[in-house]
Amino acid sequence: MPRPSIQLLYSVDDPSARGELSDDDLVRLYRYPGDGRRRLRTNFVSSLDGSVQGPDGRSGGLGTASDSYVFALHRALADAVVVGASTVREESYRSIDLQPWQSELRERLGLAPYPALVIISGRAQLDPVIAQPEQGEGGPVMIITTSGKPEDDLAPLRDAGIEVVESGSTVELAAALQVLGARGWSRLLCEGGPGLHRDLLAAGLVDELSLTLAPVAVGGQGMRSTSGDALDPPRSFDPTFVLGGEDGTLFTSYRSRD
Secondary structure, three states, X not given: OOOOOEEEEEEOOOOOOOEEOOHHHHHHHHOOOOOOOOEEEEXXXXXXXXXXXXXXXXXXXXXXXXXXXXXXXXXXXXXXXXXXXXXXXXXXXXOOOOOHHHHHHHHHHOOOXXXXXXEEOOOOOOOHHXXXXXXXXXXXXXXXXXXXXXXHHXXXXXXXXXXXXXXXXXXXXXXXXXXXXXXXXXXXXXXXXXXXXHHHHHOOOOOEEEEEEOOOOOOOOOOOOOOOOOOOOOOOEEEEEEEEEOOOOEEEEEEEOO
């Protein structure tokens, strides 16, 4: 099935540019800079009325065909996908597998065969099944958690092939990202959840924010892309580009002013 048509609507680099984007054009827009500096990008899909959860309580309930493609492109360009434990449970995360076109793109760009799945979890109470991809082969899985847990609690995770990194009495996010950078994982993608997103913003660790607007309003009590205390001061971002899918989906990208 061919991917949906995606148009460039605005680019800060060329405000007059418009038109259909090829696969290579999309890669150029979303590819991380090749300077080796660690960068963290967050990616969320939201309804028009601000919910990051569809009627089924999951972000996938908001998905469109063009969003599915861009979501997969984000993953294809990342060294590691960073998520909170609640999101892993709610969205049934597993070791990340790829479609052939994603694997071919990673090989062409000189990336590892698969992105790692990195889970931030204070309790590390997770099903070891996360080490197994939905199908075929998948990437490594790492859990960054607090120290002092009984080894018997962590053994099932390690036995499943999951790397468990203990980081002290609390999980300091800046230190956690340093662990990833030390592995050579400089292209980082955070897919949630809202609590982790808020804490990353508060710590000044978000370099880019990608927000997809699905062409639906859902009502209800769905969460926003952040949850928790207000950010003081609020974090400011500048727009970099806006894309439009043929199915009515809008893709926005922002760069942190910090």
